[in-house]
Amino acid sequence: MALHIIDHPLVQHKLALLREQGISTKSFRELVSEVGTLLTYEATKSLPLETQTIKSWEGSDIQVSKLQGKKITVVPILRAGLGMMDGVMELIPAAKVSVVGLQRNEQTLEPVPYFEKLVGKIDERLSLVIDPMLATGGSLIATIDMLKEAGCKQIKAVILVAAPEGVEATLNAHPDVEIYTASLDSHLNEHGYIVPGLGDAGDKIFGTLG
Ligand SMILES: O=P(O)(O)OC[C@H]1O[C@H](OP(=O)(O)OP(=O)(O)O)[C@H](O)[C@@H]1O
Ligand SMILES: O=c1cc[nH]c(=O)[nH]1
Ligand SMILES: [Mg+2]
Numbered sequence: 001m002a003l004h005i006i007d008h009p010l011v012q013h014k015l016a017l018l019r020e021q022g023i024s025t026k027s028f029r030e031l032v033s034e035v036g037t038l039l040t041y042e043a044t045k046s047l048p049l050e051t052q053t054i055k056s057w058e059g060s061d062i063q064v065s066k067l068q069g070k071k072i073t074v075v076p077i078l079r080a081g082l083g084m085m086d087g088v089m090e091l092i093p094a095a096k097v098s099v100v101g102l103q104r105n106e107q108t109l110e111p112v113p114y115f116e117k118l119v120g121k122i123d124e125r126l127s128l129v130i131d132p133m134l135a136t137g138g139s140l141i142a143t144i145d146m147l148k149e150a151g152c153k154q155i156k157a158v159i160l161v162a163a164p165e166g167v168e169a170t171l172n173a174h175p176d177v178e179i180y181t182a183s184l185d186s187h188l189n190e191h192g193y194i195v196p197g198l199g200d201a202g203d204k205i206f207g208t209l210g
Contacts, residue, residue: 002171003162004042004180011038015160015182018198025207029083032132032160032205035182036087039158043128043180044091070126073098073119077131077143083205084130088158098127100146102139109192111139116146123151132201134162134181135194137169144174160201161185163194 017023018031049065056062072092076082078101089095101115119125127147134140134157144155155177157170162181165188170177185194193199203209 002175002178003167003184004178005184006039006042006180006182008038008042011035011182014038018160019196023204025204028204032083032201033085033087035160036084036130036158037090039160039180039182040088040091040128043156043158043178047126071096071121071124073122073125073127075100075118075127075129075143075147077102077129077139078115080133080202080205081129081131083132083201084158084160088128088130092128095128096125098122098147100129100143102142104135104139104192106191109136109138111142113142113146118147118150122147123153125152125154127152127155129155129157130159131157132160132198132205133194134159134166134170134179135188135192136163137166137173140166140170141173144170144177148174156180161194161198163188163197 014031014035048068050068051063052066053061054064072095074088074095075098076085096119098118102111102113105112129143147155157179159181161183163185187195189195
């Protein structure tokens with residue numbers, strides 16, 4: 001299945017706290033990071049394991065399961081994606097980071113690229129794209145385009161809140177990509193904001209609201 005809605009009680013509780021009007025920058029930041037960790041746990045569930053033989057504590061040979069050598073690159077979409085970084089890296093601390101900078105034009109809602117620094121050998125890696133918001137899908141689709149152009153073959157997106165419009169557009173453009181989200185919300189408003197959504201996630205994480 002290409003869309004995974006994570007209904008774990010901890011995810012849903014933290015999402016509820018994120019939706020509160022007037023939430024402080026500190027609380028918003030902490031919760032975005034925490035939900036990032038929990039969604040990453042789900043998004044990495046299908047990583048392949050291999051059996052290895054090791055010496056146990058009392059000297060016998062035992063068989064254990066370890067992650068296969070599949071390497072991961074985490075891909076935060078600037079700015080708001082940075083808010084999930086610490087939480088995501090807590091579970092996969094050895095992952096390399098590929099940074100993509102996109103800013104939505106507030107009139108046209110088109111993503112405007114301004115930065116791209118991908119890690120090497122991306123064709124051998126799983127890309128885990130992280131962004132709190134999937135609205136029209138323009139930013140995620142542009143990021144996936146960049147990753148595929150660089151040769152990446154396996155891509156998952158970890159999103160806090162998604163709009164149906166953005167999920168549909170992304171899966172139409174890139175049916176092979178898997179999306180993990182805490183919520184599929186109702187719709188986009190006339191300004192392209194997700195309803196009920198979280199408001200402007202970048203501004204709330206960086207404290208640039210108002
Ligand atoms: O699906 P879309 O319609 O493309 O909208 C989603 C994008 O918009 C937000 O970023 P924004 O452009 O506000 O930049 P910021 O993170 O710097 O605030 C959000 O973090 C996504 O990247
Ligand atoms: O609802 C939205 C849509 C785009 N970007 C946000 O930060 N929030
Ligand atoms: Mg923003």
